[in-house]
Amino acid sequence: MEFSFASAEDEEQIKQILATSGLDHRDIRPSQLQHFLIVKDETALTLSGVVGLELSGNFGLLRSLAVAKAFRRQGLATQLINKIEKYARSQKVTALYLLTLTAEDFFTNRGYHTTDRGSAPSALQDTNEFKNLCPETAVCMKKQL
Numbered sequence: 721m722e723f724s725f726a727s728a729e730d731e732e733q734i735k736q737i738l739a740t741s742g743l744d745h746r747d748i749r750p751s752q753l754q755h756f757l758i759v760k761d762e763t764a765l766t767l768s769g770v771v772g773l774e775l776s777g778n779f780g781l782l783r784s785l786a787v788a789k790a791f792r793r794q795g796l797a798t799q800l801i802n803k804i805e806k807y808a809r810s811q812k813v814t815a816l817y818l819l820t821l822t823a824e825d826f827f828t829n830r831g832y833h834t835t836d837r838g839s840a841p842s843a844l845q846d847t848n849e850f851k852n853l854c855p856e857t858a859v860c861m862k863k864q865l
């Protein structure tokens with residue numbers, strides 16, 4: 721498996737994997753993809769997984785975590801999270817936030833805890849994910865890095 725940062729060329733495959741995983745991708749722009757990590761299957765060169773980061777000062781929004789069905793339960797999402805956290809630290813991010821409808825337990829097992837959505841930094845509350853894409857019923861989670 722080959723991990724790398726995404727580029728504009730990966731946009732279609734990223735949107736496809738997000739769509740088939742039930743995640744919204746309408747707001748993703750090619751310029752954001754430099755902060756998205758992808759993992760590819762070296763043999764088929766198809767996209768197996770993705771996770772995205774939106775940076776805002778010392779805070780980061782973790783988003784768009786998806787692994788293609790055929791590659792699940794092999795630890796790929798765990799590796800993507802570990803690597804994006806390392807990258808976030810290198811960008812001086814001190815706390816990561818995310819919204820999830822489906823993966824609260826997954827993130828709890830990786831050191832994230834639920835927090836009040838209203839307590840997230842205002843810059844993150846202004847993102848499309850907070851404002852338009854994730855319903856009020858989504859759980860907000862935070863991890864101090």
Ligand SMILES: CC(C)(COP(=O)(O)OP(=O)(O)OC[C@H]1O[C@@H](n2cnc3c(N)ncnc32)[C@H](O)[C@@H]1OP(=O)(O)O)[C@@H](O)C(=O)NCCC(=O)NCCS
Nearest residue numbers: 741785786787792793794795796797798820822823826829
């Ligand atoms: C959530 C998601 C990203 C997890 O991807 P994944 O690559 O299967 O995740 P991992 O393999 O790293 O870990 C998944 C779980 O399977 C377990 N697991 C890993 N390898 C395993 C194996 N060989 N056999 C059995 N279980 C295994 C892990 O322990 C983990 O369980 P835990 O959360 O209780 O610790 C994936 O299911 C997905 O894309 N879902 C749809 C989109 C989604 O909901 N994204 C989250 C939005 S915020």
